Amino acid sequence: MKRSKLGRADLLTELLYLTPQLLLFVGLTLLPFVVSIPIVFTDKVDYLDTETSFIWFQNFVNVFRPPIVNSFLPALLRTVVFTGVNYFTTFLFAVPIALVMYELAQTLLKQVFFVIVYLPLMISGVGLGMIITMLFSQDTGSLNLLLLRLGILESAIDIQSPDVMFMLPFAVGWRYAGQNMALILAGLLTIPAQSIEAAIIDGANYVQRLVRIYIPQIMSSVLVVTIFTLIGSFGMVDELIGLGGLTSNRNAEFLSIVILKFGFGGSGESRPGALSEGVAINLIVYVPLLIVGILILRKQIRRQLDT
Amino acid sequence: MGSAVSTLAVRRRRKKPRISAARLILHALLVLYALISLVPFYFLAIRTFVPTRLATQFWATLPPQEEANLDASILAFAQNYGLSTRALRERYGVDDFVRTNWSLRRFAEEYQIDETEFREFLRPYVNYSGWLNIAMDRQYLRSLLATIFVVVVGVGGCALLSTATASVLAKFSRRYHRIVYSTYLLQTIIPPIMILLPLYLIITRGLGLQNSYFALILNNWKGGALPILLFTTFVRTIPKDINEAVIMEGGTHHTYFFRIVLPLSRPAMAAFIAIRTPRFWNELLYGFVFLNPRRYTLAPLIASKIGTFVTNFQLVYSALCFSLIPIIVLYLFFNKLFINAQLAGSIKG
Incomplete structure (x- = not known):
C-alpha cells in the first residue's frame, strides 16, 4: 500500500x-493531423469560411481534375525530380568531404576548413534562394554574367526555367555540406582502428578499404541522411520563396508552394483552390511519405532505445 | 590515393605525419572547395553596393561612384532608390505637397536648391540605397530585436523544458518512457509544411495567438527529436548512483533536477543552443504565417522584399546581409562549440 x-x-x-x-x-x-481530417471532407474555402458542408471524398477527386490537377501534377513532378537530384548532390558534397576529413590529421587548415564548410548553414533558406537568384538570374546573375564574359556559357542559365530543379540541389548540397558531412564522418569514426590497420598490413589499397570497410560502416549514417533528404526535399519551402515561387517563378512552384497557396493564397480569382483541397493534397502526398519515414525510422529508434 | 594516404588510426601512432603527394592533393582540394564556398558570400557583399540600375553588368569589385540623374522623375527615383518625399521635404523645408511627377531638376529649380549640394544629398541614395534604407527604416531594427527576442526566449525555454523532459525519460524505467521518447523522434519525419494549415487554425483560433511572437516561441518550446535525443543522451551519462544518493538522503526528483541535472547540463545546453540558434534565427514559415508584416522577424521581412514585377536588388541583398551579419559573427565567435556540437550530435544520432 x-x-x-x-x-x-x-x-x-x-x-x-x-x-x-x-x-x-x-x-x-x-x-494538427487530427484537425486536418474533418476539413478534408468539407468544402471549406479558406480559414474564414464558416458555412461549410460535407462533401465526403470529393476533394480527393477534385485534385486530379482540372483546374487543380494543372498545378498539382507539375508541382509533384518538379518535387520528385528535385528530390532525386537532391539525394544525389547531398552525397556528392558530403561523402568526399567526410572521407577527406577522416584521412587528414588535425591541422590549422583542417580547422579553418571546418569553419568554412559550416558557414553556408548560417544562411536562411529564403536567403539561399536569393543567393541563387543573385548568382544565376538570367539578366543580373553575377556568375551568369561572369561565365558569359569568359565565354564558358553561350547562353545564360535561367532560374525561371526548369533548370531550377537542377540548380537548387547543388545550392542545397552546398548549404548542408557541413551537417551531412558530420553525419557521414560520425559513421567513419566508429570504425575500429584495428580493422583499418589490419587491412593496410594485408596490402589493401584505398579503394579496397573504401568498398570493404568504409562504405559498409557508414550505411547507418546514409540511412539517417536519406530520411533527412527525403523529408527535407518534399517539405522545402523557404528556398522556393527566395526563388520567387510565391510570386513570379512558376518553375519554383513545388508541392509545398502549391499547398501554401491553397492555404493562404488570398481570396477570389487569385486563390488556386479551396483550403480543403490543399489539405487533400497534403494527405495524398505526405501520408505515404510519413509511412516510409516511420518504417525507416523504426530501426533507428530501436537502436537508440537498445543503447 | 592508394595506401599513400594513411588512415586516422595508423596516423595517430606516428609522431610526424608524412607529407605525401596524396596529402598535398587533399589539402589543395580542401582549399579549392573552401574558396568556392566563399564566392557567394563575396558576391553578396559586392552586390550590396551595386545599384539596381547597374545590376545587369558583372562586378567583381565595388562599382565606381554614380551621380544622380536629375532628369529622372521623383517617383522613379523614389521607386529605384527608396527616397521618400518626406526626406525631401524635411531636408529642404518644403511645406507643399511634393509632386512626384516632377523631375528632380525641376524640384531643385522650384525650391532654389544648389545643384551641387542637391547631387551630394542624392549620392548615398544612388550608391548605397540598400544600406541607407536599412539604416533609415525602423522596421529593420524592430525586426532584428524581435528576432533576438524570439530566439533567446524560444531556444532558452526549449532547452529548459527539454532538460526537464529528459530528466524523466532518461530512466527508461517505465514502458511509457519509451513510447513518449519514440513519439518525439517521430518529429524528424514530419515536414513542417504538412502540419502548417491545421496548425494555423490551432494557433490562431484555438490559442488566439495571431500576430503574437508567442506563436513562434511556443513552436520552439514544443521541442522535438533533436533536443530530446541530445538531452536524454546527456542525462543518461550522469551516474545512476547520484540519483540514488539524492533519494537516500531524502531528496526528491526536484532536488535531483535542480541540484544535479540542471548544473551538469551546461555543456549539453551549449551544444543545443549552438545547433538551434541558426535555425530559429532563420525561421521563415511560422513568421510568415502567424505574424502581420509590421511585426515580421528578419527572415519573413527579407522574403517580403521580393517583388512580383519590380525588385530593388540592392535593398534585397543588403537586407540579406543585414540578417546574416549577426549570426555569422556569433558563429565565428563560437565556431568550435558549434562544430563540436554538430559532430557530437551526429555521433549520438
Missing part, C-alpha cells in the same frame, strides 16, 4: 516534468 502510494507520487512528479513540453508537442505537432 505504502509502495503503491510512493509509486503514484513518483508518477505524478514525473508527469509534472513531462507534461508541459509533451502537451505543446502533441498539440502543435500531432494534433
Whole structure:
C-alpha cells in the first residue's frame, strides 16, 4: 500500500516534468493531423469560411481534375525530380568531404576548413534562394554574367526555367555540406582502428578499404541522411520563396508552394483552390511519405532505445 | 590515393605525419572547395553596393561612384532608390505637397536648391540605397530585436523544458518512457509544411495567438527529436548512483533536477543552443504565417522584399546581409562549440 502510494507520487512528479513540453508537442505537432481530417471532407474555402458542408471524398477527386490537377501534377513532378537530384548532390558534397576529413590529421587548415564548410548553414533558406537568384538570374546573375564574359556559357542559365530543379540541389548540397558531412564522418569514426590497420598490413589499397570497410560502416549514417533528404526535399519551402515561387517563378512552384497557396493564397480569382483541397493534397502526398519515414525510422529508434 | 594516404588510426601512432603527394592533393582540394564556398558570400557583399540600375553588368569589385540623374522623375527615383518625399521635404523645408511627377531638376529649380549640394544629398541614395534604407527604416531594427527576442526566449525555454523532459525519460524505467521518447523522434519525419494549415487554425483560433511572437516561441518550446535525443543522451551519462544518493538522503526528483541535472547540463545546453540558434534565427514559415508584416522577424521581412514585377536588388541583398551579419559573427565567435556540437550530435544520432 505504502509502495503503491510512493509509486503514484513518483508518477505524478514525473508527469509534472513531462507534461508541459509533451502537451505543446502533441498539440502543435500531432494534433494538427487530427484537425486536418474533418476539413478534408468539407468544402471549406479558406480559414474564414464558416458555412461549410460535407462533401465526403470529393476533394480527393477534385485534385486530379482540372483546374487543380494543372498545378498539382507539375508541382509533384518538379518535387520528385528535385528530390532525386537532391539525394544525389547531398552525397556528392558530403561523402568526399567526410572521407577527406577522416584521412587528414588535425591541422590549422583542417580547422579553418571546418569553419568554412559550416558557414553556408548560417544562411536562411529564403536567403539561399536569393543567393541563387543573385548568382544565376538570367539578366543580373553575377556568375551568369561572369561565365558569359569568359565565354564558358553561350547562353545564360535561367532560374525561371526548369533548370531550377537542377540548380537548387547543388545550392542545397552546398548549404548542408557541413551537417551531412558530420553525419557521414560520425559513421567513419566508429570504425575500429584495428580493422583499418589490419587491412593496410594485408596490402589493401584505398579503394579496397573504401568498398570493404568504409562504405559498409557508414550505411547507418546514409540511412539517417536519406530520411533527412527525403523529408527535407518534399517539405522545402523557404528556398522556393527566395526563388520567387510565391510570386513570379512558376518553375519554383513545388508541392509545398502549391499547398501554401491553397492555404493562404488570398481570396477570389487569385486563390488556386479551396483550403480543403490543399489539405487533400497534403494527405495524398505526405501520408505515404510519413509511412516510409516511420518504417525507416523504426530501426533507428530501436537502436537508440537498445543503447 | 592508394595506401599513400594513411588512415586516422595508423596516423595517430606516428609522431610526424608524412607529407605525401596524396596529402598535398587533399589539402589543395580542401582549399579549392573552401574558396568556392566563399564566392557567394563575396558576391553578396559586392552586390550590396551595386545599384539596381547597374545590376545587369558583372562586378567583381565595388562599382565606381554614380551621380544622380536629375532628369529622372521623383517617383522613379523614389521607386529605384527608396527616397521618400518626406526626406525631401524635411531636408529642404518644403511645406507643399511634393509632386512626384516632377523631375528632380525641376524640384531643385522650384525650391532654389544648389545643384551641387542637391547631387551630394542624392549620392548615398544612388550608391548605397540598400544600406541607407536599412539604416533609415525602423522596421529593420524592430525586426532584428524581435528576432533576438524570439530566439533567446524560444531556444532558452526549449532547452529548459527539454532538460526537464529528459530528466524523466532518461530512466527508461517505465514502458511509457519509451513510447513518449519514440513519439518525439517521430518529429524528424514530419515536414513542417504538412502540419502548417491545421496548425494555423490551432494557433490562431484555438490559442488566439495571431500576430503574437508567442506563436513562434511556443513552436520552439514544443521541442522535438533533436533536443530530446541530445538531452536524454546527456542525462543518461550522469551516474545512476547520484540519483540514488539524492533519494537516500531524502531528496526528491526536484532536488535531483535542480541540484544535479540542471548544473551538469551546461555543456549539453551549449551544444543545443549552438545547433538551434541558426535555425530559429532563420525561421521563415511560422513568421510568415502567424505574424502581420509590421511585426515580421528578419527572415519573413527579407522574403517580403521580393517583388512580383519590380525588385530593388540592392535593398534585397543588403537586407540579406543585414540578417546574416549577426549570426555569422556569433558563429565565428563560437565556431568550435558549434562544430563540436554538430559532430557530437551526429555521433549520438
